[in-house]
Amino acid sequence: MHLTWGGVDCLELAEKFGTPLYVYDTGIIKARCREIRDTFIARWPGSSAHYAAKAFMSRAIVRVIDAEGLGLDVVSGGELYTALSADFPPERIEFNGNAKSREEIDFAVRSGVGRIIVDHPDELAIIAECAKNYGRVQKVLLRVTPGVDAHTHSHIATGQTGSKFGFPLEGAILRDTIRAAKAVKALDVAGLHFHVGSQLFDPQDHISAVDRITALMRDLKAEGFITRELNLGGGFGAVVNPSMSPVKLSGFMNPIMSRLTERCREFGLETPQAIIEPGRWIVSEAGITLYRVENIKELPKVTYIAVNGGMSDNPRFALYQAEYEAVCVSAPDAPAYDRDGGTHVSIVGKCCESGDILIDNAKISRLEAGDIIALYNSGAYTFSMSSRYNCLPRAAVVFVEGGKARVVVERESYEDLVRGQSV
Ligand SMILES: Cc1ncc(COP(=O)(O)O)c(C=O)c1O
Incomplete structure (x- = not known):
């Protein structure tokens, strides 16, 4: 059985929208907003919550947060512009x-x-x-x-x-x-x-x-x-x-x-x-990132699984050793592979830095080049911290819920990389 997210087959998502791909189950985001309303706002008169947009900002998340009745915490003119461009009521915005x-x-x-x-x-x-x-x-x-x-x-x-x-x-x-x-x-x-x-x-x-x-x-x-x-x-x-x-x-x-x-x-x-003003608690667990395995390098003491993204779409391990877990989307329940008892498995990116690691010491089933893996809990501070390092175009963002998927941020193209540049 394949991994599904928001009722959608992750292998199909990878095939249809390409990889790397940020995938958000908006049902999980809405459930978190509901938990805030039911257990905090309803309980403490006069209280309110502002979603810290820095965790994941896009026009589409702004619409979800508005519909759920929360406020928005922004920290730059760009975040404010994004919020206003998606019709978020300014009086519910705080500027930090x-x-x-x-x-x-x-x-x-x-x-x-x-x-x-x-x-x-x-x-x-x-x-x-x-x-x-x-x-x-x-x-x-x-x-x-x-x-x-x-x-x-x-x-x-x-x-x-x-x-x-x-x-x-x-x-x-x-x-x-x-x-x-x-x-x-x-x-x-x-x-x-x-x-x-x-x-x-x-x-x-x-x-x-x-x-x-x-x-x-x-x-x-x-x-x-x-x-x-x-x-x-x-x-x-x-x-x-x-x-x-x-x-x-x-x-x-x-x-x-x-x-x-x-x-x-x-x-x-x-x-x-x-x-x-929670950020990660609202969006982190709703998000997974899909990558394609490009190649596997088996060295005496370490196996490197190299994927088609990395610190350009998720710099969090490089910044502060953020922890993740990943599975192969076509065999999410397969047991973790251990090459010869205790081999270190490192899931690494394609950027030209040795610190370009997604998971150091990963517990994951045996993989082959071409497999699609899903990095769990990667909805916060990933897209929003992404860069174009090594001229890698930014990945697309897809929202899924109830078996349906829609692109909310398009994948960048090579043309996007050079837009606005002169020679
Ligand atoms: C002022 C302020 N508020 C809220 C947040 C959101 O933090 P978290 O995503 O951990 O909830 C941050 C994170 O840096 C922050 O600096």
Whole structure:
């Protein structure tokens, strides 16, 4: 039996649309959105969720997220443009990022985004100027660095002291910025934002951050600033294989929200409206990537399975040793092959880098050149991080659901590679 995804035979997908191919089961994405609505938004009055578009951005995912009633977190003018081009309501967009340009801020304010997450004091004067120009009052949250060392790879930890993201909790800069912003009529300083890091499997880091931020909220209240909204970031982990139990959002949000409520009660604060911005948890497990095996090289200590993509469509192993599992789509249940007891099997790409690895030490059945493999759990930070390294055209994206497939991002051609270039 062949592997199917969203009710569609993966071998047929590879034949029809070519490889490498990103394939998303939109049924899984919608189920995640529903879980957010049912277990978080319905439970905590005033709460909301913004999908972190950086995990996978395209016009088609924007339509899914809008239809599911979530907000959108964007971090660049390009992401904002993509969202607006697919008719996403601007008031449900928040604009994040640690190095926004004047043009991006102007675009965001002009478009009427719901919130801008301020990461540097210099942004405020620009936001205020734009808001005045467009006759708006712009809601902003200030991103703070909670000073928590998240239990994850250092490249995807963001909340530690010394991080490039956010305002440090200590020192005068945060207080001075709040004071200055409050004095500007064109700004509505609604609260605070933090993001501890990504690919987390228990709520402890968020809870540690809540402990520190609620103490800050207490101090700020004494200085006349009320935190009406608190954005708790994303970071909820994605498992590597569909046979593993997915992370339950309630396993994160119930303890985090209980702690937030408890601490606010203890400090005599009104519990702020909570916002979350998950990325990978919504799309990672919905996505697989199909590759064709080009050749197999059996060396004495290692077997290399070389496929027709690699770090150009998925740089995540090269960046931070992301873990994956893969199967042969024509024999997904076949036992893992072990050449001579303990041979190292490495699934590698076609790019000219030794670090171009998709899975180091893969457990996969015996393969032959021409086989199609599926890399599970590859829906997040793959298409969105893809490059044209080695002049490899970007792969296509297909949405599948209920046995039907449709292309939502076309495969690039060689002509696309040279478009806009002069000699
Ligand atoms: C500010 C912010 N919010 C949300 C996210 C989404 O993280 P994840 O995909 O792990 O949920 C990130 C990831 O980098 C982030 O930096």
